[in-house]
Amino acid sequence: MFHINHLTKERFAEKWEKSREKYYRLAYCYTKNEQDALEILSEATYKGYCHRHQLRQEEYFDTWMSRIIIFEAYRYLRQKKRWISFEQYEEGMEESRFETAEVSMDIYRCLDGLEAGERTLLILKYLEDRSFREISEILSIPENTVKTRIYRLLKKIREKEAQHGD
Amino acid sequence: MEIDKKGYEEIEIPQELSEMMAQVRSRERLRHARRKKVTGAVLAAAVLVLAGNTPPVYAALSEVPVLGNLVQIFHIGTGGTATDGMNMTAAAEEDVIKINFALGSSEKTEQAVHAPAYQAEKRTAPDRLVLTVHGVRGFDLEELLLEAADSPYIRDAYREIILDDSAVRVVLELEPDTDFEILEYEQPASLEIHLFSEEQESRDVWFIRSQAMEMTEELALTVEQLSMYEGAAAQTEDGKFVVQVGEFETQEEAEQRLEELKNQGVLDDTYLVDHCLSTERLQ
Secondary structure, eight states: OOOOOOOHHHHHHHHHHHHHHHHHHHHHHHHOHHHHHHHHHHHHHHHHOOOOGOOOOOHHHHHHHHHHHHHHHHHHHHHHHHOOHHHHHHHHHHHHHSSOOTTOHHHHGGGGGGGGGHHHHIIIIIIIIOOOHHHHHHHOOHHHHHHHHHHHHHHHHHHHHHHHHH | EEEHHHHHHTTOOOTHHHHHHHHHHHHHHHHHHHHHHHHHHHHHHHHHHHHHHHHOOOOOOOOOOOSEEEEEEEESSHHHHHHHSSEEEEEEEOEEEEEEEEEEEESSSOSSOOOOOOEEEEEETTTTEEEEEESEEEEEOHHHHHHHHHHHHHHHHHHEEEEETEEEEEEEEEEHHHHHHEEEETTTTTTEEEEEEOOOOEEEEEEOOOBBBBBHHHHHHHHHGGGGGTEEEETTTTSEEEEEEEEESSHHHHHHHHHHHHTTSSOOOOEEEEETTTTTTOO
């Protein structure tokens, strides 16, 4: 038999407060703008709150909430069409090229040139330090697919960096 | 590979974040709060007269609007007077659905004194109110169904086909944490369904179900045949319908009942035991 303990309003708030800065950073990484990030997070939180009954196991709160924020960010970007253009990305590269040591990779800065889906992978893996397994749960895609996509993405970024290095 | 997270870690956390949860909570409360102002007064008089088994949801009262005489308030149950040839019109607001009854032809109508016989049932998976009104020949429900589906308390509203052509059945699928009360008036006759937020338990329910089918006469026939075994039509997640038979707390009880009904020749092998959350539709 299943024993489902649904999240109460209080429990939802408690869980959310505990990770709110991480959630804010997640939202921020898509737009790099305070107002947009607040809007995304507020909308995502409201949706999560209203549908808290759908979360069947409390231990998945973080996975579930992150997923809602990510999809809310996609929706927001689609709506506002605020894709950061490749030109902006290149400008950004120009400015900070000299600060970047060859051995390290500034993932946060790299986000700018990427599509929303690619950003998600980098944020979850390298900025939030999540495991491949967790990412696979958040995005509902197989773990191996997550790995392949991330490695391919890193290769793509390295190649871009290398071009700029020339 | 060394990861430089400086940029990420330095993202400035705005002050607004500390108030966000409180704002979200009040936004949700607001969405559900407006109803009390409207229904409070209507119910107040009723609660005084007929304390009965009515949940004491409404406290404050100021004035009593002019309406017919209140006959009863109930959650589920039956009422009205056996009649025939009634016309029924209905309109929905965010938190109240009003159903009026009239007699006579289109040229000359007058408001009915007593409501026709009706029954209100609550079913789960998904949580819904099933209202059947008998002795009604004419009705205009299109607008009601459209308006009702807009209500924040209602997930979906539709008319269910039933075999009895002198009756009409309306199904209101409720959003989570929504409850209702029904008020019956006479002189003139009307029914009001009041919707409000109330924490509801969402639990796993088991039942016997048919294969999914479209809303057709076949569905109506099956529901009719199984009505004495607590059969009811339920919408599935993809918009089809199944006939649910009974409602059980455990899988064992449901399996046992299915076996019994199969042995009695009531159900065939296409029926199976299934379960889902009481607030949700079957897959």
